[in-house]
Each structure stands twice: as structure tokens, then as C-alpha cells.
Amino acid sequence: MGRPKNQRARRRQIADAARRIMLTHGSDGLRIRQIAGEAGLSAGSILYYFPDMDDLVIAVYEHAVERFSTRRREAAEGISDPSERLAAFIEQGLATGPDDEEVYLLHVAIGAFDRNPAIKILDRVLFDRQVAVYEAVLEAGEASGAFTLAGTSQEVARTLVALEDSLNSHIVTGNPAITRDVALGLVSAYARLATGVALRSVT
Structure with missing residues (x-):
């Protein structure tokens, strides 16, 4: 061996x-x-x-989850302004385009394996991790007086992640009506309503 x-x-x-x-x-x-x-x-x-082929798909999925989560975390490191930090998380949470490999794997390529219980668990773990990241940013912004949240931090965070998930599926499948720029505008518009602040882009 x-x-x-x-x-x-x-x-x-x-x-x-x-x-x-x-x-x-x-x-x-x-x-x-x-x-x-x-x-x-x-x-x-x-x-x-x-x-078991499912185990191989899970290994691919786990790696995609880690890469996606890491790129989001690293994008906001060193940003102290709440608005800019939130903008960075939003920008990194949306697919760069139809050729975004990590987002494609997470939302499309998993295909026939999405009924696998382990994949479902990993999907929930990814969702919860992204929600937790947003909650931390939102709560810090609220504590500093920069944000006035329209709901609880958890409600706003879950809505942001749910919006991203839905829009990402459209981006990576090439829906011409939902490009990255359109998706970014939609999520940013909700974030503005939910925080009371127009986000300042970091790109």
C-alpha cells in the first residue's frame, strides 16, 4: 500500500x-x-x-466549496470600511461570467448528483458559511453606526446569499438577461435597501 x-x-x-x-x-x-x-x-x-462515483463527485464539490469560500474571505481582508467590505463580499460572491469554474461546479455541473444526501449537506454547509460571513459584516456595520438594517442580520444575510445563488445559476448558464453586471446591480440594490447605505465598490 x-x-x-x-x-x-x-x-x-x-x-x-x-x-x-x-x-x-x-x-x-x-x-x-x-x-x-x-x-x-x-x-x-x-x-x-x-x-463509489458519488464519493469522487463529493471530493470535487468539497474542493470547489473551499476555493469559493477562500476567494471571498481573501477579497475582504484588510478592508475596514463596512460599505466597502460588504461590496467586496458581494462582488466575490457573484460569478465572473459563464467561465467561472468554481461557481459553475457548485451550481450546474453537480447535476445528477444533487440528490445525494452528502451533497445536500455540503450545499447547506456552504450556504450557512456564506450567511455567517455576511452576518458578521452586517453586525459590524450596524455596531459602528454605518448600517441601519431593515431586518435582523440573519434575515438580510440569508436573503443576500439566496439572491446570489439564484443569479449565479443564470450567469454561469449564459442567460443574456442576467449578466454579472446586472446581477451585481440587483444584489447591490437590495443591500442598499437592507442597510440604508449605497455601497462603494472596491473594483
Whole structure:
């Protein structure tokens, strides 16, 4: 049996191959033989590390969740102004366009696996993490006197995340009526109503 660190690297190699396939073909395109070819491994190796295809999809999804969450957190680091900080979170929470890989994986490519209980749990975890981030920003802004919230911080945060989720699905599927700029305007308009402040963009 290989060393643990080598096994982790091999699992990452396989998950990266599956990720590339999902980005071009969606979850319906995942086949053992195709993954093996993309990873440069045998079909037996794929099944050794991921006997259940759902486990492989979960590994891809988990990585996308971490990358998405990290980019949001890093975008607002060092920003002290509440309005600018909130704007940064909103901007990073929306897909950059149809080619935004992380958002595409989270909202579209998971496809046929979205009924998997583990995927549902991860989806709720992602939602709750984003809500918690928004709550912290909103509460800090309210405490400083910068924001006058139209509801509880949790209500506003949940609405912001729900708006992002819905709009992101339109952006990454190429709906011409909902571009990133349109989506940014819609979420920012709600944020203005919910906080009493016109956001100052950081981009």
C-alpha cells in the first residue's frame, strides 16, 4: 500500500481529472474510463481510490466549496470600511461570467448528483458559511453606526446569499438577461435597501 501522502496526491489527481470533465461535460459525462484517460491511470486505479462515483463527485464539490469560500474571505481582508467590505463580499460572491469554474461546479455541473444526501449537506454547509460571513459584516456595520438594517442580520444575510445563488445559476448558464453586471446591480440594490447605505465598490 502506498504512503498516505502519496494516496492523498493520487486522490487529488483523480479528483482534478473529474473536475475537468465536469467543467466540459457536466456530471453526466463522468465515466470511469473517461476519468482514467484524463488522469492517465487505469480504470482499476480509479475504482481503488473511489469505489463509489458519488464519493469522487463529493471530493470535487468539497474542493470547489473551499476555493469559493477562500476567494471571498481573501477579497475582504484588510478592508475596514463596512460599505466597502460588504461590496467586496458581494462582488466575490457573484460569478465572473459563464467561465467561472468554481461557481459553475457548485451550481450546474453537480447535476445528477444533487440528490445525494452528502451533497445536500455540503450545499447547506456552504450556504450557512456564506450567511455567517455576511452576518458578521452586517453586525459590524450596524455596531459602528454605518448600517441601519431593515431586518435582523440573519434575515438580510440569508436573503443576500439566496439572491446570489439564484443569479449565479443564470450567469454561469449564459442567460443574456442576467449578466454579472446586472446581477451585481440587483444584489447591490437590495443591500442598499437592507442597510440604508449605497455601497462603494472596491473594483
